Amino acid sequence: MRRHQRLVIMVAMYLIGMAGNYHPVEAAFDENLTEYSLGTVVVTADQTKNKFGDTVTEQSYYRTGGDVKVITSEEIEKRHYADLTEAIKRVPGVTFQNPGYRGGEYGHQFYNNGVSINGDTRVVILVDGRRVDNAASARVSSSSASGSKSTGVNIDQLININSVDKIEVIKGPGASVYGSDALGGVINIITKKGGNENLGTIDVSTGSWNRHNYSFSYSGSTDAENPLRYYVAGMRSMSQDTKYRDSGTGETATLGGSKWREDGVNLRLDKDLNEKQSIKFSYTYKAGKDGYPISTPSRKYWNLNDWNRIIFNAAVGQLGEGNVLVGNSTLAGDVKNPGYHNLYALDGAGYNSYSKFKRNDYEFMFTFDRDEETGLESFVRLYNQEYRYEGRDLYYWRKPGVTAADLRDAYRLAFPGGASDEQLRDWISQNLAPFPGDKEALDKWVEETGGKAGEPRSWNEEKNRGIQLQYAKAFGKHEMIGSVTYDNAKNYSKRIERDNSLTTSRVERKSIYGYVQDKIHVNDNFDITPALRFAHYSDYKRESANGSTNMKGNTNAITPALNLEYLFNDNSTLYFGWTNILRPLRSGDYTATSGIYKTALENEKGNAWTVGYDLHPFSWTEVIKQLFGNGSGILPDSFLLI
Secondary structure (H helix, E strand, O other): OOHHHHHHHHHHHHHHHHHHHOOOOOOOOHHHOOOOOOOOOOOOOOOOEOOOOOEOOOOHHHOOOOEEEEEEHHHHHHHOOOOHHHHHOOOOOEEEEOOOOOOOOOOOOHHHOEEEEOOEOOEEEEEOOEEOOOOOOHHHHOOHHHOOOOOOOOHHHOOOHHHEEEEEEEEOOOOHHHOOOOOOEEEEEEEOOOOOOOEEEEEEEEEHHHEEEEEEEEEEEOOOOOOEEEEEEEEEEEEOOOEEEOOOOOOEEEOOOOOEEEEEEEEEEEEEOOOOOEEEEEEEEEEEEEEOOOOOOOHHHOOHHHHHHHHHHHHOOEEOHHHOEEOOOOOOOOOOOOOHHHHHHHHHHHOOOEEEEEEEEEEEEEEEEEOOOOOOEEEEEEEEEEEEEEEEOOOOOEOOOOOHHHHHHHHHHHOOOOOOHHHHHHHHHHHEOOOOOOHHHHHHHHHHOOOOOOOOOEEEEEEEEEEEEEEEEEEOOEEEEEEEEEEEEEEEEEEEOOOOOEEEEEEEEEEEEEEEEEEEEEEOOEEEEEEEEEEEEOOOEEEEOOEEEEOOOOEEEEEEEEEEEEEEEOOEEEEEEEEEEEEOOOHHHOEEEOOEEEOOOOOEEEEEEEEEEEEOOOOHHHHHHHHHOOOOOOOOHHHOOO
């Protein structure tokens, strides 16, 4: 047997034996940037872990088992993450669906902003334990019938990365309090609050394509016995058009219309009234404007001749031998019209199409009782969430008011027997959009067709207003949590008509959530957490200029859950969970037939099970030292049999 094979077997057998006997150094995995050295064991980490090996946060008392990862502010700062997505996607099993470049393919649509945990898109997003999705969101409801149940929340538009203290990722239904629709898991973004010292930070960076990042923060507290703690932060990030490498030709080119800018401000105030009571106020503002390039042009067809072929086929019709116009149909798509998607360059590079968003969130929270030992909090929370998203996709392949039929008639009249290549080029230059590679000609075309994209003519607004009451108390081996939440979600569709009047319609849904949980510490190694959740969703109410309509949707349900955690030893845990499922239909699932909203679909119901074994991190230094006897070459007795 080769020596390296013997070594692998020895290490494997040692690890198996260590699971029952070894007491590891308490350290987190890479997401916490724990440092190791191969000499003396050195571990740096300022976070505290519970007995099950999970990093403790100010809201970890909600957890009821499962796979939990925590990304700390230390990692965020040291790795210099640009946004939340970049930080969270390092957690194994978490994936983001972000096609396109920022403004991307189809802009703010929810399928451009999906997140999944272990392949499940039923993920709940929270900020400081507060849900940030909207039950009446058109970004979800407009396409939910096709199978997607994603919340549609764009995580990067929630809060500035420099205001984040921790990001808690719970995989699977391991936190009953968040509801039976959090089957994929939970991402909880915990914000920073002021410390004991007054400290300020400034971060300035720059890079290629005139990309600049500016951020600052200032935090601290007053000198009072029960201090007021404050944290304020701001940021601005921007870039001009980026460059890309074409996968087909290997060329590097500029992606026209990809410039962007984003601004944000965060404020958090915490006032301790006494040891058990406190008040908190937080405000978040974030806004951005992203260029809308839609897709990257194919350099293989990025030339005048191919451009003329593509745009003539798409905007006029098909040419036969001798450039004779044949038939009366245009060609769409890259299969029928190779290089077709190059036409989208007009949207971004020519007309400066864009996507925009603006977010304003307020929260006031009064904690009237807090248990210092368990962290359990009893509080009243009031919140108001406002989100506006809009965009303008502008392009003209033909001059305004001119149809494909008009151009076919004009071409046949001018060239009944066909045209030479030179005549065809001249005709295209007079009637169709020019090749974007000719900036002077493109600017002239844009001016002749009305100019670049201006303010939007239509947009959507979402509003959530609600109140949450939670009471939590520890009684011996029991940690009890009970809460009730009322949420009023509205989605507005607004449009400026040709006479400049504003037309508004909206969809509204009211929800009530009730919850009770008992985390039972059976003994030092075993926790059992039964939970019961009540949910009421009202009918969807649609209001427009034509009046008010009550759609379907009224749902009441009670969903139980049970979670177990068992600690075998200091470095291995078994967890088990079961949750009853209720995922109510979205408004877009209801289709109108003869003015009446009907659907054959039913609410999503069922059961979710999860089971897992967690081997806590251990020190490789100790493994090597025990294998080789501190360099003496003497192996432990357990390996002398090999």
